[in-house]
Amino acid sequence: MSITCDRYSKYEENKSDPPLEILQNISRYYHTSIDIFLSVELKSIPIENLLKLGDNRILLPIMVDRNQNNYIEIVPHNAKAGYAAGGYSDSTFISELEHIYLPWLDKNEKYRTFPVDEDSMPAHNDKSYIIGRYIEKIGDVVDGKTYIIITKNQEMVYKRLNKNGKNVLVLKSDNNFYKPYEIRFSEIAEIWEYTGSLERENYKPEVFDANSLEVIISKMQQDMEELKDKLQN
Numbered sequence: 001m002s003i004t005c006d007r008y009s010k011y012e013e014n015k016s017d018p019p020l021e022i023l024q025n026i027s028r029y030y031h032t033s034i035d036i037f038l039s040v041e042l043k044s045i046p047i048e049n050l051l052k053l054g055d056n057r058i059l060l061p062i063m064v065d066r067n068q069n070n071y072i073e074i075v076p077h078n079a080k081a082g083y084a085a086g087g088y089s090d091s092t093f094i095s096e097l098e099h100i101y102l103p104w105l106d107k108n109e110k111y112r113t114f115p116v117d118e119d120s121m122p123a124h125n126d127k128s129y130i131i132g133r134y135i136e137k138i139g140d141v142v143d144g145k146t147y148i149i150i151t152k153n154q155e156m157v158y159k160r161l162n163k164n165g166k167n168v169l170v171l172k173s174d175n176n177f178y179k180p181y182e183i184r185f186s187e188i189a190e191i192w193e194y195t196g197s198l199e200r201e202n203y204k205p206e207v208f209d210a211n212s213l214e215v216i217i218s219k220m221q222q223d224m225e226e227l228k229d230k231l232q233n
Contacts, residue, residue: 001025071099072131074113084156088190105195110134112192114148114156120173121146121158127200130158132192138185141169148192151183
């Protein structure tokens with residue numbers, strides 16, 4: 001690394017900080033991104049328990065037990081906003097999440113569990129959790145499959161995806177009441193492919209009888225009137 005042992009020991013003992021050119025040398029020597037040295041507290045997360053990502057992204061901490069089984073972090077409803085707001089790249093935030101272990105999942109992949117807060121993707125509801133497998137490349141997205149998307153503008157959604165060849169993804173809901181919309185690749189922070197779900201209540205298919213349809217139409221009329229009032233004001 002072209003530095004003396006005495007100078008290197010000062011960096012290890014936190015007596016001084018290496019300048020950029022030395023930090024680059026250290027990074028190359030250990031085959032580790034500079035992003036790790038700047039963003040991760042290596043005393044709390046061993047470097048061998050970090051999953052390397054592309055595009056200079058911070059590494060994902062991998063929680064393992066004594067048998068090297070890969071734990072799955074659970075993002076609860078009350079942490080959803082924090083995760084989407086940048087918690088996904090905060091090693092301390094991730095390390096404080098609760099976690100579970102599911103033996104049938106691939107030990108060589110990274111998984112995480114996310115809450116569902118909407119009714120756009122039946123049979124899942126706001127008591128459901130989606131188990132997602134981390135997708136590193138947009139090209140690995142398969143048309144028609146469902147994914148958890150975390151965007152750079154602090155959104156977390158669960159949708160069915162399609163690529164249209166124009167550097168955008170089309171996000172579609174299984175509930176046809178919600179219209180599809182597009183999101184640019186550059187707006188995406190993370191993508192997690194659906195690999196399973198945890199349900200806290202039985203799925204109850206909606207039955208649309210005459211009474212329920214009347215309620216729906218009445219609610220739509222009410223919403224239209226409120227929208228009309230807002231536009232007029």
